[in-house]
Amino acid sequence: MENFIVSARKYRPATFETVVGQQHITGTLKNAIKNNQLAQAFLFCGPRGVGKTTCARILAKTINCTSLTAEQEACGTCESCQSFQSGHSFNFHELDAASNNSVDDIRSLIEQVRIPPQAGKYKIYIIDEVHMLSTSAFNAFLKTLEEPPSYAIFILATTEKHKILPTILSRCQIFDFNRIQVDDIANHLAKIAERENIATDNDGLHIIAQKADGGLRDALSMFDQIVSYTNRNVTYQAVIANLNILDYDYYFKLTDYLTSGDVSNTLLLFNEILNNGFDGNNFINGLAGHFRNLLVGKDNQTIQLLEVSENIKQKYLAQSNGANLGFILTALNLANQCDLNYKNSKNQRLQVELALIKMCHIPSVIQLANTATDQDQDKKKL
Missing domain, CATH: 3.40.50.300 (P-loop containing nucleotide triphosphate hydrolases)
Structure with a gap:
């Protein structure tokens, strides 16, 4: 052997x-x-x-x-x-x-x-x-x-x-020396997988590349670990399970709840995430990253800043087109504020839940502001 x-x-x-x-x-x-x-x-x-x-x-x-x-x-x-x-x-x-x-x-x-x-x-x-x-x-x-x-x-x-x-x-x-770009790392991993006859999918390789944070050696170490874990079949689900990363789908689903003002399902989904063993601080950081990606997806010139696979990029673009810019900016600010306060809070779970509840009410606040603006304009016309 x-x-x-x-x-x-x-x-x-x-x-x-x-x-x-x-x-x-x-x-x-x-x-x-x-x-x-x-x-x-x-x-x-x-x-x-x-x-x-x-x-x-x-x-x-x-x-x-x-x-x-x-x-x-x-x-x-x-x-x-x-x-x-x-x-x-x-x-x-x-x-x-x-x-x-x-x-x-x-x-x-x-x-x-x-x-x-x-x-x-x-x-x-x-x-x-x-x-x-x-x-x-x-x-x-x-x-x-x-x-x-x-x-x-x-x-x-x-x-x-x-x-x-x-x-x-x-x-x-x-x-x-620069940190190595996500696409460069993912492409290098794909070449190695091809030479070693390892089955992979593009989404999974991109997750490894993002987690490596610009270090190719870290990416290769994670890749070896996941190849052993999956018996030479590196899939997106296997990667997020092995590296303890929250599935993108959680963030896409949560954003849909937030934009529709669904407080109950938002809190239930956060509870499910905690029950799956994820830390509240990692979750809120991931949510902030999700809002950031939605923000850069709003402009054709900044789409290139999305360091995700093509499949995930299309999901971001679809959700970004349907989300209000005011909502994204306000929610991003709330997530960032929650991250800053998280470590000093005695009730950390409540800290995240309060941020999520506030995010749920952003659409109604925006609607009230728009209504007030319309009324002011009508008065000026009269």
């Missing part, structure tokens, strides 16, 4: 072309390699799971490749690429600053830097989680970072750029 390899490792990009959602970074690095304008020190910063260490490794492999392709990608077959991929390259050193953060660790690194490469053009040093280095270690590293030997290249990676000394930042070429 073969050992299982998690998707985040099995499908880790090996070339710049396969990196997901960071084209502004990979394009710049490829041009730097092509024009022989490589900096001596790079700083890759951004949220977790977006490809910082992966890009650092790809860059390390590519700049020592002896047979670069026309697209400035590593060939993967030369001696340098083979030794890198097998983990036996003497030109590549990776240091985890979380566990090697003392002055002695940096001094040991500096001693290694003095030895030129025996084969290949560059020696590359990747320091991951560099913000964990002590102030003394940073200061010990400063001079080497500013004036390294011509063959040494440093690639620093961090999730917390603000913790790095300005003197270090000034010596690095800084690359800010």
Whole structure:
């Protein structure tokens, strides 16, 4: 029986072309390699799971490749690429600053830097989680970072750029990695599912992508979990059950009750949601997100801000067209206010129920306001 390899490792990009959602970074690095304008020190910063260490490794492999392709990608077959991929390259050193953060660790690194490469053009040093280095270690590293030997290249990676000394930042070429777009993550998961012969549906993959909050590694971890849970059949219902997410249908149904002023069914539906084990704060945040989606669905120019699958998007557009703009804005404000007051409330359930009851009465308030306006206009005519 073969050992299982998690998707985040099995499908880790090996070339710049396969990196997901960071084209502004990979394009710049490829041009730097092509024009022989490589900096001596790079700083890759951004949220977790977006490809910082992966890009650092790809860059390390590519700049020592002896047979670069026309697209400035590593060939993967030369001696340098083979030794890198097998983990036996003497030109590549990776240091985890979380566990090697003392002055002695940096001094040991500096001693290694003095030895030129025996084969290949560059020696590359990747320091991951560099913000964990002590102030003394940073200061010990400063001079080497500013004036390294011509063959040494440093690639620093961090999730917390603000913790790095300005003197270090000034010596690095800084690359800010973006959170990966929902569509990019969903498409990447679909490609992996196809290669692994896993049945999926688009709605389910979009839910995973949204829950990952821009981190591809988180998305792949959730994907592996759900594949095991569903026995290789990733459906929308299976995803929301496994990730403990409220079904979109609850919000669509609740909005229909709210717009019709049906207080009884609104409270009964909220009770059902609580009985299913969902937290009131998560519910009200989800409802606020639902109203936000209805709001952006009102305008053709903002429809692109709906980060949902095509099937769910059509439901949002249909409900958005039937909902009053004044209702959506007022309900969104009430949901946001409830979220702010929730944690300090001694009766949290009542806090949410009061917000829902107020939302139910929004249509009647709007109607009264419209009637009063019409009467004022009639008086002016007389």
